[in-house]
Amino acid sequence: MLKRIHHAAIICSDYEASKRFYTECLGLRILAENYRQERNSYKLDLALPDGTQVELFSFPGAPERPSYPEARGLRHLAFEVDDVDECKKKLESMGIAVEAIRLDDYTNKRFVFFADPDGLPLELYEQRVQNAGC
Structure with a gap:
């Protein structure tokens, strides 16, 4: 199981x-x-x-990963956070490009995408808890 x-x-x-x-x-x-x-x-x-x-x-010598347009296989890796806004600001303060915050149509949860140094798509998915950070 x-x-x-x-x-x-x-x-x-x-x-x-x-x-x-x-x-x-x-x-x-x-x-x-x-x-x-x-x-x-x-x-x-x-x-x-x-x-x-x-x-x-x-x-x-590992080959590059095809990402865009979307390729078969793992689409992205998502991390749960308490506050997407706070985490987005923190990443941007380190010079990391972060996309605009979006809203999941099905769960009404907020999320945002960014990439690791190799362009692997990463997501921050909000599970808001009061007074908590990333």
Whole structure:
């Protein structure tokens, strides 16, 4: 029986830039960092506060991911936040381009898209709780 998503794996083109983005900009906590010499590759295990993990990989020569127009496969990775406005302002203050805030037609929840250093679409999805941040 499936219980929840344990992790999402991302392959990046610039390991140090992506590591900074996911840890410093998004605030994910480093669980483990390993260099695999036989693959000339890093594997960085990151965690969100609820224990959900993101695995960040570097593979030399990995092909670019087709994104636009929308390609088959994973469309985007969404993170739950308490306040989309606050998080959007914080990302923009770090020089990260963020799209306009939208409203989900079905749930009436607010969300916004931005991208990681490789253009992977990321979403902030609001679950508003009073006096809480991102």
